[in-house]
Structures are given as structure tokens and as C-alpha cells.
Amino acid sequence: MCGIFAYTGSKNAGPLLLKGLVSLEYRGYDSAGVFMPESGVVRAKGAVAELRKKIPKNFTGRSGIAHLRWATHGEPSEKNAHPHADCGGNIYVAHNGIIENFRELKRALQSKGHTFRSDTDTEVLAHLIEEHMAHTKKFEHAVLTALHEVRGTYGLVAQCKANPDKIVAARMGSPVVLGVGTRERFVASDPSPIIPHTQKVIFLEDGEVAVIMPTSHAIVKLDATKVKRGATTIDWGAEKVKKNGHKHFMLKEIMEGPEVLENTLRGRLVLEKGRAKLGGLESVAKELKKIERFIIVACGTAYYAGLIGEYMLEEYAGIPVEVELGSEFRYRSPVLNQRTAVIAISQSGETADTLAAVREGKKRGALTLGIVNAVGSTIARETDAGVYNHAGPEMGVASTKALISQLEALVLFTLFFGRERQMSLRTGCEIAQELKTIPEKVAVILANHGKIEKLAKKYAYARDFLFIGRKYNYPVALEGAIKLKEVSYIHAEGYASGEMKHGPIAMIDKKFPTVAVVPSDSVYEKNLSNIHELKARGGPVIAIATEGNTEIAKIADDCVYVPKTIEILSPILSVVPLQLFAYYMAHQKGLNPDRPRNLAKSVTVE
């Protein structure tokens, strides 16, 4: 949510900054802006293409800061685009987060004669720094003092004209990554724009400020104590943040499914013992033996992964599980103790609500575990232990490959805890053996993408969709609906099949199609009855069914087949056609699924 990118070195910074912004576009695209001390500032409403049009030919320099905005305070406009300046036009700040006390700070600064030009909360930072520059010669001291006065969250970069080589970056609640190159340094909201230049990165922690020059950097805490931290090496290369011939990241990432699933599994299955080896949980092995209850916290698609995890862990590990939305958890008074483990599921590892839930869990004495994709992210660092998905960077705003890897990780958790408790060797081996075959089964579904593209053409007329499923595939229905809504803006509702007759079936007519997720599992017959109920009311039905089921083809209007598997693994297969369906529906409507309106990847505000 909002993207920042900054560079200091000896290359021409302009093209570098714009390229960096392009790879951050999934974080926001309400407005874009760039400041280079040697050339000035350019801002534009809209994404980087609009900014590029406004950059003059002589816009050059060896350093600069750039920003993409996802609007919180102040409408999307050029006036509100970052970087924001002080009164003198000497200090510029690009910021991700929310300054909660900006109104009182603004009033105080105005009374001292500062003139504001935007409606944003960020602008107070530039004026505050300006105010403190009057009392110090060092830019970084002024930034540090200013930060003591603000309340809220920030991931920010600041520069002043007098020190063109220097960038000051700071973090409180919004991610900041420093890239360490040879005679050059980068700063960004996440590693993706840094990776084409260097794989050596340092993740700033909350309450840290970095003073960055082309050949050096120093990190201090807000109280000015020094921080020593070496760089870590990111293990994915620049090709992972490109589209590799696909029109959109969303399609590329869906198509990466089989590879992603292999990566999540690598080295973690002990086939002959029907067990999972999760090195990331070893440090808390003693505490895990005492756990009597899990609370899974997550948001959006990751929350639906959690709901599926609930079915898995309760059925096979016999451990009670509750699944909570991150945004709700901390506002209740959850009853937790040392025998409760809070499991946070998050692709980005930065989602503010999920992070707040983890902190709440810790505060109340629970053990906290993570299933996180982004290596080094805040949730990964703040949880007591956890596993990484190894899905690689997810650039599409809509989560696709991360979801299937989350589901796989939850199966691994189920084997891990199940075999320690009630799961037999036989069951463990059956799940482990079948899990090994899942990547190639996903490849079979993906090879059939042409059929789903045709279905999207056929149903492009629909203004509403219902998605239904039961048991393990009920949350898959919820996921089918959110995916369609977010990328194609078609109204969609996900429902438990059995709940339809308690309300939503009233909406059904011949223009209101339903996608029914009906694999051949323990609830197939019940699902079939629900499909009959829909057909009796004239509603068109697309069935996602198991290969070889000829009966369903006679009832549903259209069928998409997925390979046969065991029930616990069926969501990993049945969700893939729904991801493709959402993608092709967006395509049919001429929409860019990588940039759904009003959305941004990594929701770092609450």
C-alpha cells in the first residue's frame, strides 16, 4: 500500500527511479511522483505512465526519491501526490502509512507560519523537518527529532537539496528495505524493485532510521543508539518480478502453480513416515507439545485459506481451531493462554490487521506462528516461529499462487501436528503420497485454461454470480466470489451450499448463474441436491467437478473437470479454475486484473 523507491549512487537516477516505481505499481496507482535534488520535483495523478509523460528531458541527477500513492488522506490528485515539500522547497518526503496526529501538528505548524499545499497527512513531516533544520546542521538529526513528534505509521524516505547524495529512511509500521549495491544504495517498500540491481538487502525494523550515502549506510534507533545489522541475500532473481511473456502478473502467477507447490513442499515431506518436517517450528518444539487450541488470524484470501485449514486441522489433528479476521480479532477480548497458538497467514507478511492480531496474541500470552511468503517481512520476524511458503514474489494484486501454497503449508501443518497426536501412519502416508502428486494435477487443470476462457466469454453477460460449496470447498466458494469481485467488479457472493435455501436462492433466475464447487467427496450427494434446487429455479450452473463424473454433466449447464484427489487436498485443485475464471472475466471486460480499482497489494493501514 503506497510504494516508495529511492536511489543514491553514480548512475542517472531518473530512469532508475521510474523503473523502480513500475515494479511497485501493484502497491498503488492513484498518483506518482519523483524528486531529484539536482533537478526538482514532478508529480502526476494516475500511475507511472502519466508521470513519465511529464518528465522533462533535462531531468537528471545521481539520486532521488519516488512514490506511488494509494490514497488515504486527500483525494487522488496531482496536488496530493508525493514527494511533499517544506515551505522553502528544500526538503522532500515520500511516505507510506498514516500520521495520526497530523491535524494537531498541522495547526501548530501553521501557527508558526508554515504554508501547506496538499490535503495529505504526509506534508506535516516535511514542515516538521524544516522547523528542526533551524536548530541543527545535520539533516538526519532534524528528521530524527521530527519523528519523535509524530504518532502513527510510516515507511518514509526524505532528502534535502543541500545534501543531494544523502537519503534518510525511517520505519514505523510500514516496511522499508535497504538495498546494498557496489557504490550505490537503494531504498524501497519491498525488495522487488531492488532485486534487478542487488540481492543484498537489509530490512529496517520499527523505530529505526537509516542514513544512506552511495558507499555507506548507518542505522540508528529513534533514541539515536546505533544498530548493527548485516545484509541478507534474497534467494530469488530478477526474472521472478517480470511477466515472462504473460500479459498480466495474475495469469503468470496462476500458471506458476505447479512450480510454487513443488517449492513449498521441497524437503518437507517424509513420505515413508507420513510426516512433515518443518524446520521453522523446531525452535518451539517444547511449547508446541502443550498446545490445545489454534486461532488462525488472516485477512481476505489468506483468511479463506485459514477456514480451509480449520477443516484440515480439526479432522486430522483433532485440535480445536478458530479462524478470525485480523481486523476483528483485536477488538474482541479473545480468551488466550499459553496453550493457545495463534497462526498468522499472510502472503506479504505486512498486512496491518494481521500483524495487529499477532501482537494481540503475544500480549495475551499465546504462542505465535506464521505461514508467510515474504521472507524477512514483519509478521515473519515478529512471530515466535513459522514456515515460509517459498512461492516467490506475488506481484498481481489478487492473491493466487500464494493461496495454493498457503493451503499446501496448512496440509503440512496438519501432518506435522496430526502425526504427533491422533493421525495413524496409514492416513499420514496416504495424505503425504497424494500431496506429492498435487503439482502435476494442477498442471493438468492449467493446461485446460482454454475451456475456462470460453466459459468467461459465454457468461460475460452476467451482472451477478453465486458461488457455492460444502465442507472443504465452502471456503473455496468464498474465494471464487472475492476473486471475481476484485478483478472484474462483478457482484458475486460465496455461500455454503446448504445455506442457499435460507435466503440467497431467492435471487436466482435465468440471468443469475451459479458456480458450484462439487468434487466427488463425502458431501457430493448433498451438493447435487442443491444444484437440482438451482436448476429448478432456472438458474444456470457451472460445475467444478471431478474428472470422470458424467452424471453432473447432465445436470449442470457447463462443467470444468479437475483431477481426482482425496478430500483434504481437493481445495488446492478446485480453486485453480476459479482463479482462471476471474482472470478471464476481467479480460473479457477489458479490465487490467493487475490493477483492480481502489485496491493495492499489501494492506499496511488498518
Ligand code: F6R
Ligand atoms: C485477494 C487478496 C487479499 C489478500 C489480503 C491479505 O485476492 O489478495 O484479500 O489476501 O489482503 O494479504 P496478505 O496475505 O498479504 O496478508
